[in-house]
Amino acid sequence: MLDDYSLPEHSASLPLQNKLALITGASGGIGRATSLALARKGCSIAVHYHSSKDKAEALVSELSKINGITAMAFQADLSNYDNVRKLHAEVIRHMGHPDILFNNSGTTNSVIGPNGNIEDVSIEEFESTWKTNTGSSYLTSLNGLYPGTGGVIGPHYASSKSAMHGMLHWIAMRYAKDGVTCNAVAPALIIETSMMANPPDHLRDRIPVGRFGRPHEIASVVEMLVTNSYMTNKVCTDPRDFFGDFFAAVFH
Numbered sequence: 001m002l003d004d005y006s007l008p009e010h011s012a013s014l015p016l017q018n019k020l021a022l023i024t025g026a027s028g029g030i031g032r033a034t035s036l037a038l039a040r041k042g043c044s045i046a047v048h049y050h051s052s053k054d055k056a057e058a059l060v061s062e063l064s065k066i067n068g069i070t071a072m073a074f075q076a077d078l079s080n081y082d083n084v085r086k087l088h089a090e091v092i093r094h095m096g097h098p099d100i101l102f103n104n105s106g107t108t109n110s111v112i113g114p115n116g117n118i119e120d121v122s123i124e125e126f127e128s129t130w131k132t133n134t135g136s137s138y139l140t141s142l143n144g145l146y147p148g149t150g151g152v153i154g155p156h157y158a159s160s161k162s163a164m165h166g167m168l169h170w171i172a173m174r175y176a177k178d179g180v181t182c183n184a185v186a187p188a189l190i191i192e193t194s195m196m197a198n199p200p201d202h203l204r205d206r207i208p209v210g211r212f213g214r215p216h217e218i219a220s221v222v223e224m225l226v227t228n229s230y231m232t233n234k235v236c237t238d239p240r241d242f243f244g245d246f247f248a249a250v251f252h
């Protein structure tokens with residue numbers, strides 16, 4: 001809760017020392033960069049991963065070198081709701097209740113692009129994408145108490161991400177009075193990630209700054225969101241808002 005923070009006078013910045021952040025998909029590019037950024041401000045990190053055990057363990061050992069914080073890895077396939085519940089319970093059991101929840105994990109599944117054929121995405125794939133990207137975020141938010149359009153991937157990914165916008169707006173409005181801030185980041189296109197390891201060159205031309213983004217540039221936006229004491233119910237998108245698509249929710 002916001003009241004738990006003692007804000008220095010004239011500062012809108014919430015201290016992260018002795019806080020705990022659960023970061024889903026911390027084994028990926030943006031999750032890793034955000035874990036390191038928050039840990040450097042004194043925040044302990046529950047590092048979630050799905051299949052990239054080596055990356056998660058390497059991150060935990062890197063985080064453990066930072067003074068005054070703790071980090072542990074937790075495995076879960078978030079397309080399975082029982083696993084989402086188990087992840088939450090395990091984090092609480094080993095590290096305590098998270099103060100910050102970054103619903104960052106996500107999957108594209110098939111990439112058919114704007115010119116693909118709709119029948120190339122089966123209903124099974126559509127539903128499984130939605131469960132991983134949206135349903136699991138709903139459940140983690142329910143458990144703790146927490147978005148874009150995804151247009152360059154396909155209809156399954158796009159709908160799974162845009163649904164997060166509606167969820168964000170409701171949660172932010174409902175829980176603001178309880179001291180919970182809830183905001184989203186909808187970045188694009190971020191390289192040094194598994195899902196955007198090699199984006200085609202022509203996509204660069206659609207990005208206002210004329211280059212692809214890097215994970216630490218998104219981590220710094222998330223850091224701003226989790227340390228700002230006032231802003232809520234906002235989606236930080238890329239400037240032209242045509243790719244945006246995932247969300248970070250923060251509750252204090």
Ligand SMILES: NC(=O)c1ccc[n+]([C@@H]2O[C@H](COP(=O)([O-])OP(=O)(O)OC[C@H]3O[C@@H](n4cnc5c(N)ncnc54)[C@H](OP(=O)(O)O)[C@@H]3O)[C@@H](O)[C@H]2O)c1
Nearest residue numbers: 025028029030050051052078105106189190193194195246
């Ligand atoms: N890169 C971009 O340009 C871009 C643009 C817009 C939005 N985003 C969003 O940014 C977020 C972070 O992605 P990223 O860019 O850092 O890509 P990434 O490097 O591919 O990371 C994706 C993360 O999601 C996890 N994940 C995938 N499927 C999962 C499942 N079934 N259960 C649990 N976790 C699962 C992966 O875990 P494992 O590796 O351990 O399997 C990995 O940690 C995602 O929500 C993505 O949709 C990215």
